[in-house]
């Protein structure tokens with residue numbers, strides 16, 4: 194764009210008052226505070242000015258700025274956090290909110306959120322209570338731990354344990370376990386933040402007990418084990434089990450007796466936190482929380498919304514004397530659970546009292562344990578509905594064997610056999626349909642794309658209503674193409 198036309202475009206930018214007099218903008222003022230509308234008019238003018246300065250050929254006018262103002266205001270009125278349909282086959286999908294709550298947990302949240310509750314009130318003693326008490330007995334009953342506490346998430350739990358027991362001291366961790374978990378949780382960073390000195394031992398692929406022994410000193414406060422979660426090394430690898438670290442800690446603690454030096458703690462950041470062993474684990478050695486306790490860990494922390502299938506939370510279980518110290522740590526107050534999460538966690542844990550019920554009622558467990566045949570049947574029903582609703586000139590629908598994933602950094606090597614509905618596009622394309630599904634629909638639908646086909650894994654789709662919604666959305670996509678063709 195030459196200089197004069199750029200100058201003319203800038204001069205054509207309307208005044209704020211002119212835009213405010215536009216009838217569309219007047220309508221906005223009736224539903225939004227005037228000051229917000231004024232701010233958006235200014236923003237719309239400024240963005241257009243920047244676009245012109247950047248060389249875009251624009252002839253700005255009142256209507257154009259008014260339309261941009263409306264667009265910005267509409268975004269403010271439609272929440273960006275909303276429901277999606279997950280047909281990706283990734284069960285604990287971190288970007289999509291990890292675990293879906295059981296209806297019992299949702300009901301419990303509604304109860305405490307819509308009225309007052311006994312959050313910090315002890316009805317037995319008719320006096321002030323502690324919110325930490327609510328889930329402790331359930332957690333202890335389910336894991337066989339002596340004591341437990343739940344905080345905001347597992348990253349918070351790790352931070353709290355390190356701050357309480359290793360700040361100003363050394364924590365020994367294997368190089369093979371210095372992992373980064375999705376969403377920028379990095380073990381070395383959390384260590385630094387907690388003022389613990391990280392002592393790395395071993396090599397990336399192999400760490401031996403003697404590596405821990407060699408760097409053990411009077412300043413060692415902890416052996417930290419980190420579950421590698423989303424990451425696996427195969428082949429020439431070796432790591433040290435909790436029970437060996439327990440033995441080493443016990444020997445050292447016996448030497449420290451009466452010296453005044455605090456005991457060495459064996460702490461495992463277990464991440465995924467399975468309370469029960471599911472058939473889908475197969476040969477895969479995913480430890481349960483009780484397994485690690487049995488091996489002798491003093492403390493174990495894990496997430497509430499991974500394999501447990503509850504709300505976002507970080508749960509710490511283990512020896513009572515250590516949990517008691519954590520309860521007194523100021524971080525316990527800063528990182529405490531809110532009542533809605535606590536209600537959801539309690540209701541989820543209660544379902545575990547009957548393991549068979551838990552597998553049926555907790556969506557994450559149900560999706561993980563649904564059989565390949567069951568999923569195939571549901572996929573076949575969806576294919577039938579698509580065949581009935583959509584012309585074979587638009588697309589061909591087939592069933593295909595695929596692998597579903599646990600996700601959420603859990604069970605990365607666990608192949609879960611699934612059947613997907615595969616859409617081959619004769620009109621439009623998988624990429625365009627995906628864009629329509631995600632950007633245009635008020636309830637986005639998340640599928641997978643493979644070789645120009647769209648794959649829908651019904652394992653993660655919640656019931657017939659969602660399947661019907663996907664069918665309707667695909668039908669809408671193709672009828673949109675048909676009307677664009679007849680119009681154009």
Ligand SMILES: *Cc1c(COP(=O)(O)O)cnc(C)c1O
Nearest residue numbers: 346347348374420422464465496
């Ligand atoms: C997932 C995970 C975390 C982080 O847990 P959040 O609940 O997401 O905060 C930490 N450590 C391990 C080993 C994990 O798998």
